[in-house]
Amino acid sequence: MTGVSGLTKRFGTNTVLDNIDLEIEDGERVVIIGPSGTGKSTLLRAINFLDHPDAGTITVGDLSVDAARASRRNILALRRRTAFVFQNYALFANKTARENITEALVTVQKRSRADAEARADEVLRETGLLDKADSYPAALSGGQQQRVGIGRAMALDADLMLFDEPTSALDPEWVGEVLDLMRRVAEQRQTMLIVTHEMQFAREIADRIVFMDGGRIVEQGPPSQIFDAPHDKRTRDFLRRVG
Amino acid sequence: MQPLDIDYMLGLVPVLLGYVPLTLGMALASMAFALVLAALLAVERVVRVPVLDQAVMLFISFFRGTPLLVQLFLFYYGLPQLMSFLTQINGVTAAIMGLTLHFAAYMAESIRAAIIGVDRNQWEASMAVGMTRAQMLRRIVLPQASRVAAPTLVNYFIDMIKSTSLAFTLGVTELMGATQKEAAGSFLYFESFIVVAVIYWIIVEVLSYGQRLLESRMEEAYAR
Ligand SMILES: Nc1ncnc2c1ncn2[C@@H]1O[C@H](COP(=O)(O)OP(=O)(O)OP(=O)(O)O)[C@@H](O)[C@H]1O
Numbered sequence: 023m024t025g026v027s028g029l030t031k032r033f034g035t036n037t038v039l040d041n042i043d044l045e046i047e048d049g050e051r052v053v054i055i056g057p058s059g060t061g062k063s064t065l066l067r068a069i070n071f072l073d074h075p076d077a078g079t080i081t082v083g084d085l086s087v088d089a090a091r092a093s094r095r096n097i098l099a100l101r102r103r104t105a106f107v108f109q110n111y112a113l114f115a116n117k118t119a120r121e122n123i124t125e126a127l128v129t130v131q132k133r134s135r136a137d138a139e140a141r142a143d144e145v146l147r148e149t150g151l152l153d154k155a156d157s158y159p160a161a162l163s164g165g166q167q168q169r170v171g172i173g174r175a176m177a178l179d180a181d182l183m184l185f186d187e188p189t190s191a192l193d194p195e196w197v198g199e200v201l202d203l204m205r206r207v208a209e210q211r212q213t214m215l216i217v218t219h220e221m222q223f224a225r226e227i228a229d230r231i232v233f234m235d236g237g238r239i240v241e242q243g244p245p246s247q248i249f250d251a252p253h254d255k256r257t258r259d260f261l262r263r264v265g
Numbered sequence: 266m267q268p269l270d271i272d273y274m275l276g277l278v279p280v281l282l283g284y285v286p287l288t289l290g291m292a293l294a295s296m297a298f299a300l301v302l303a304a305l306l307a308v309e310r311v312v313r314v315p316v317l318d319q320a321v322m323l324f325i326s327f328f329r330g331t332p333l334l335v336q337l338f339l340f341y342y343g344l345p346q347l348m349s350f351l352t353q354i355n356g357v358t359a360a361i362m363g364l365t366l367h368f369a370a371y372m373a374e375s376i377r378a379a380i381i382g383v384d385r386n387q388w389e390a391s392m393a394v395g396m397t398r399a400q401m402l403r404r405i406v407l408p409q410a411s412r413v414a415a416p417t418l419v420n421y422f423i424d425m426i427k428s429t430s431l432a433f434t435l436g437v438t439e440l441m442g443a444t445q446k447e448a449a450g451s452f453l454y455f456e457s458f459i460v461v462a463v464i465y466w467i468i469v470e471v472l473s474y475g476q477r478l479l480e481s482r483m484e485e486a487y488a489r
């Protein structure tokens with residue numbers, strides 16, 4: 023079981039997440055859509071405390087953390103059960119592609135270097151980047167960087183993978199290869215929570231679509247329902263706008 | 266105007282070169298201590314531990330705000346008075362202490378600026394994979410910051426080498442102190458000091474060359 027309940031986050035007087043409840047089954051792929059500034063990124067970032075939520079409970083696997091009384095240890099434990107894929111890749115600039123993947127395996131998971139490198143090469147092969155293993159991020163295309171970013175997240179074997187608009191910063195020519203990789207991750211029954219503006223991809227990959235607006239979940243359901251027969255006017259308006 | 270005593274000058278060179286190791290030794294020791302201290306101070310200034318932060322700011326402000334010579338005298342003459350068990354403090358030790366604290370204060374500010382200059386997404390990615398704050402600083406942030414700060418730190422090292430000459434006021438016979446003695450014996454002040462000036466100059470030029478190499482390597486950093 024994974025999810026959040028009563029999750030609330032304010033920036034000053036601006037309530038960005040308003041008492042959000044969301045449950046995710048193991049192996050489920052949930053895609054969040056919604057207008058800009060609605061709190062989609064903040065929701066993902068609150069789950070691993072990149073943005074410290076003001077209230078609510080976050081559950082990942084067998085770990086539940088109450089935001090109001092989360093200790094540094096709780097937060098680390100939560101982060102170690104999740105993996106995050108950033109819109110701007112956020113690869114470690116001082117590490118090669120392979121080192122980007124081994125870094126957390128060695129420093130955080132305390133695996134041996136040989137073990138970590140074996141895992142990194144496995145992931146690099148899956149992402150089709152084994153020949154770029156020794157390249158630094160600055161020498162990779164946007165698409166390659168994001169594939170390393172996804173590889174870094176895959177290698178962690180996290181209970182929950184969070185994707186914040188992983189293709190939004192990419193030139194159109196690289197979007198396809200990144201979405202392909204995400205499809206492959208999905209095939210492994212990885213629990214995924216994805217924010218994206220790629221509606222076609224969302225319809226195809228999601229078990230469930232969550233539509234957010236104004237810091238709240240407006241409606242959710244299987245892709246066919248949300249895309250073809252949305253109940254709420256806000257959902258209909260949004261879908262009409264994004265085409 | 267008298268002609269320069271070239272023979273005296275040539276004879277002085279090997280004598281003075283014998284003191285280069287002490288001068289460079291003091292500079293290297295001070296630099297090593299100052300780097301460690303500056304990194305700690307810089308990290309504190311970024312992380313901002315309550316109370317400690319005020320102390321660090323005061324420390325930096327004092328050692329940047331007062332002349333190095335005053336600081337050296339404070340350590341050499343003042344400290345033994347303050348702490349009676351230190352009946353006397355060795356001039357080299359006092360010089361290294363003074364240089365360390367003085368330059369650490371300056372270097373802390375440039376390391377702090379370099380740390381702050383590291384892209385926010387590097388911090389976030391480190392946190393997201395579950396690193397502790399210490400791991401994040403040691404593995405990701407400081408290595409990137411040190412690349413940015415390196416040329417500036419070499420500048421401070423150059424400055425530090427020249428500043429070791431102040432140790433002669435504490436009775437240390439280093440490069441400057443030795444020159445002073447030779448000049449007082451021969452009365453050839455111009456010749457003596459021009460020779461020592463050229464020796465300092467050459468040391469600094471060699472370092473500046475190294476600095477340029479470093480900078481060009483930095484430009485291609487992480488670009489492979
Ligand atoms: N660090 C912050 N400080 C203050 N306000 C913030 C901060 N981060 C986000 N916000 C505000 O929170 C709201 C939600 O932002 P968020 O980035 O979560 O939206 P989003 O749904 O991801 O939008 P987009 O589709 O544009 O990425 C916005 O009004 C934003 O201005």
Ligand SMILES: [Mg+2]
Binds near residue numbers: 062063064187
């Ligand atoms: Mg966003």
